Amino acid sequence: MYKYKCIVSYDGxxxxxxxxxxxxxxxxxxxxxxxxxxxxxxxxxxxxxxTDRGVHARGQVIHFELENDIPPKGITAGLNAFLPQxxxxxxxxxxxxxxxxxxxxxxKEYRYYINIGNYDPLTINYAPFIKNLNIEAMKDAIKLFExxxxxxxxxxxxxxxxxxxxxxxxHTEINELNGYxxxxxxxxxxLKYQIRRMMGLLIEIGRGKEKKEMITYVLEKKDPKISHRSxxxxxxxxxxxxx
Amino acid sequence: MYKYKCIVSYDGxxxxxxxxxxxxxxxxxxxxxxxxxxxxxxxxxxxxxxTDRGVHARGQVIHFELENDIPPKGITAGLNAFLPQxxxxxxxxxxxxxxxxxxxxxxKEYRYYINIGNYDPLTINYAPFIKNLNIEAMKDAIKLFExxxxxxxxxxxxxxxxxxxxxxxxHTEINELNGYxxxxxxxxxxLKYQIRRMMGLLIEIGRGKEKKEMITYVLEKKDPKISHRSxxxxxxxxxxxxx
Numbered sequence: 001m002y003k004y005k006c007i008v009s010y011d012g013x014x015x016x017x018x019x020x021x022x023x024x025x026x027x028x029x030x031x032x033x034x035x036x037x038x039x040x041x042x043x044x045x046x047x048x049x050x051t052d053r054g055v056h057a058r059g060q061v062i063h064f065e066l067e068n069d070i071p072p073k074g075i076t077a078g079l080n081a082f083l084p085q086x087x088x089x090x091x092x093x094x095x096x097x098x099x100x101x102x103x104x105x106x107x108k109e110y111r112y113y114i115n116i117g118n119y120d121p122l123t124i125n126y127a128p129f130i131k132n133l134n135i136e137a138m139k140d141a142i143k144l145f146e147x148x149x150x151x152x153x154x155x156x157x158x159x160x161x162x163x164x165x166x167x168x169x170x171h172t173e174i175n176e177l178n179g180y181x182x183x184x185x186x187x188x189x190x191l192k193y194q195i196r197r198m199m200g201l202l203i204e205i206g207r208g209k210e211k212k213e214m215i216t217y218v219l220e221k222k223d224p225k226i227s228h229r230s231x232x233x234x235x236x237x238x239x240x241x242x243x
Numbered sequence: 244m245y246k247y248k249c250i251v252s253y254d255g256x257x258x259x260x261x262x263x264x265x266x267x268x269x270x271x272x273x274x275x276x277x278x279x280x281x282x283x284x285x286x287x288x289x290x291x292x293x294t295d296r297g298v299h300a301r302g303q304v305i306h307f308e309l310e311n312d313i314p315p316k317g318i319t320a321g322l323n324a325f326l327p328q329x330x331x332x333x334x335x336x337x338x339x340x341x342x343x344x345x346x347x348x349x350x351k352e353y354r355y356y357i358n359i360g361n362y363d364p365l366t367i368n369y370a371p372f373i374k375n376l377n378i379e380a381m382k383d384a385i386k387l388f389e390x391x392x393x394x395x396x397x398x399x400x401x402x403x404x405x406x407x408x409x410x411x412x413x414h415t416e417i418n419e420l421n422g423y424x425x426x427x428x429x430x431x432x433x434l435k436y437q438i439r440r441m442m443g444l445l446i447e448i449g450r451g452k453e454k455k456e457m458i459t460y461v462l463e464k465k466d467p468k469i470s471h472r473s474x475x476x477x478x479x480x481x482x483x484x485x486x
Contacts, residue, residue, distance in 0.1 A: 011365045056365060088364040121331040122254045122299060122369070 001065040004075055005095040008060040011086040013125045013234065017053040018060075027051070027087060031062065034082035038075070039066055048101045048108065048241040052193075054233035056126070059090075059109075059240040063101040099243070107170060109240040110185045112199050112231070117179025127180055128235045133206035135176065141205045141212035142172045142183070144219075145198055153218040154198050155191040157225055165191060165222075193230055200229040244308040247318055248338040251303040254329040256368045256477065260296040261303075270294070270330060274305065277325035281318070282309055291344045291351065291484040295436075297476035299369070302333075302352075302483040306344040344484070350413060352483040353428045355442050355474070360422025370423055371478045376449035378419065384448045384455035385415045385426070387462075388441055396461040397441050398434040400468055408434060408465075436473055443472040 010027055020028040028045065035043045048061040070078070072092040079089045098104075113127035120129070152165035159165070169187040176182075183202070185195055201218065204210040218226055253270055263271040271288065278286045291304040313321070315335040322332045341347075356370035363372070395408035402408070412430040419425075426445070428438055444461065447453040461469055 009364050011368070058365070085367045086364045088362060119331060121252050121329045122301070124328045125254070126365070 001067060002069050003063060003065050003095040003097060003099060004072065004092055005061060005063050005099060005101065006075065006079070006092045007090040008062055009058045009088045009090055010056065010060070012051060012054050012056040014084075014086055015053070017055070018047055018050040027057075027060075030084055030087050031079070034079045035064070037082045038078040039068070039070070046101045048105050049189075049238075051236075051238055052196075052233045054125075055236045055238065056234075057238040060238050061101045061105075061241040061243075063095055063099060101241070104243050105189065105241050107186060107188055107242045108190065108238065109242075110190065110195050111237045111239050112183040112185070112195065112235050113237070114181045114183075114203075114235060115179065116181055125234050128232050130203060130206075133181070133203065134208060135174065135181065135206065137208070137212070138202050138206040139174050141215060142174060142202060144212060144215040145169050146172055149219050150222050151191055151194055151219070152222040153220075153224055153226060154194045154201075154228075155224050156193040159192060159224060163191075167191065167194075195236060196230040196233060197228055199231040199235075203231065204228065244310060245312050246306060246308050246338040246340060246342060247315065247335055248304060248306050248342060248344065249318070249322070249335045250333040251305055252301045252331045252333055253299065253303070255294060255297050255299040257327075257329055258296070260298070261290055261293040270300075270303075273327055273330050274322070277322045278307070280325045281321040282311070282313070289344045291348050292432075292481075294479075294481055295439075295476045297368075298479045298481065299477075300481040303481050304344045304348075304484040304486075306338055306342060342486070347486050348432065348484050350429060350431055350485045351433065351481065352485075353433065353438050354480045354482050355426040355428070355438065355478050356480070357424045357426075357446075357478060358422060359424055368477050371475050373446060373449075376424070376446065377451060378417065378424065378449070380451070380455070381445050381449040382417050384458060385417060385445060387455060387458040388412050389415055392462050393465050394434055394437055394462070395465040396463075396467055396469060397437045397444075397471075398467050399436040402435065402467060406434075410434065410437075438479060439473040439476065440471050442474040442478075446474065447471065 016024045016026050018027045020026050031045055043064050045062045045064045051057055072094060075092040076089045115123055115127045115129045116133060146169050148168040150166050155165060167188050171186040173184045174181060201214060205212055259267045259269050261270045263269050274288055286307050288305045288307045294300055315337060318335040319332045358366055358370045358372045359376060389412050391411040393409050398408060410431050414429040416427045417424060444457060448455055
């Protein structure tokens with residue numbers, strides 16, 4: 001068997017998320033279909049993680065195994081020829097036999113974009129519109145997420161109780177671009193809904209409706225039912241997976 | 244009756260064009276529905292022109308008449324409350340009794356964007372990807388479109404024979420942005436498919452497959468059947484209508 005690792009970018013707006021859901025439009029379904037066209041049979045693909053509905057990717061990683069040796073450049077070109085134009089294989093390389101897109105990942109980088117300028121119907125599916133944010137308050141508060149914590153309080157409330165919810169956030173930053181805010185999150189891994197719920201609380205702090213101490217409180221309480229508005233998936237981008 | 248003029252922006256990617264086509268998703272259908280919710284009855288709207296499937300707008304203009312006087316700011320806020328988030332009323336004002344969004348228009352500005360950098364699945368529905376273009380050749384050639392011409396050769400081949408196909412292009416420019424080319428077209432008006440077909444020939448010139456003299460030839464022949472690749476509507480933006 002030959003093992004391959006691909007870097008994949010996609011516009012999540014047109015899809016119901018990564019994970020296959022029968023015939024609904026999903027990233028996995030489209031890659032599966034393209035692989036069947038390329039190699040003539042069904043091939044199971046493994047992503048670094050399943051992005052939610054509407055979430056975009058510039059550096060998603062998948063792996064899969066083929067019985068026949070196809071040169072990596074042929075995989076990239078072949079898959080791109082069959083994929084819809086809003087899903088794109090950036091590159092393909094051979095992977096070691098023990099490589100696993102999910103379990104071998106050492107860290108991941110996500111970014112979240114918010115439009116703080118004028119309402120724009122042309123970017124609203126790529127960056128939510130939120131006005132009157134205290135940027136300095138958010139820049140101060142986001143640092144409380146850094147380090148090793150039990151993030152259960154920021155996870156989906158339906159999270160499996162046996163799941164290890166201790167993760168480390170290595171780096172955060174908030175950059176002011178031209179009318180947009182860019183939130184950078186680099187960590188060992190992120191739980192389902194974690195970034196969207198951390199963003200939700202951060203925005204409440206930016207709007208002056210919560211104090212930054214609430215972050216510490218939620219981390220200590222470890223109760224996903226302490227509700228915070230979860231920001232929409234449309235502003236979230238999986239940028240890079242490090243191995 | 245009270246006459247109103249609205250400036251409308253929209254992401255055309257999710258719509259089958261401006262003009263209503265029964266229950267298919269169109270810009271007109273969505274504005275009609277929002278107006279019915281706002282005023283309680285059907286109101287006919289008139290656009291400056293009907294944008295095609297996938298074409299975007301940052302400055303489309305519509306007019307309509309209401310029996311009751313609603314303040315313009317109330318129309319803007321009311322319609323935006325009922326419209327999908329990818330269609331947005333930028334502003335509303337009272338219009339004179341003889342104002343007509345289409346017939347009163349003095350000139351229109353369109354822009355077309357092409358990605359000349361790296362393939363990007365996240366902008367592919369907003370700017371087609373075309374590599375290896377000779378920008379100087381296109382900057383030179385586009386000037387041949389300026390002035391008053393019979394543009395029948397660049398119109399849709401199904402164009403009504405009685406239609407006046409003489410139009411004037413006042414200004415063109417090609418700007419190099421960060422990895423993108425911006426083509427600016429300002430003219431008295433444009434025929435169905437005209438900009439997409441002019442762009443198609445311009446790109447053939449940029450790729451070295453046609454000479455700029457072909458522009459003069461098509462203008463002189465006035466035959467829409469002389470075929471040129473029409474560029475996709477997804478890169479086209481109606482920016483402004485001047486009255």
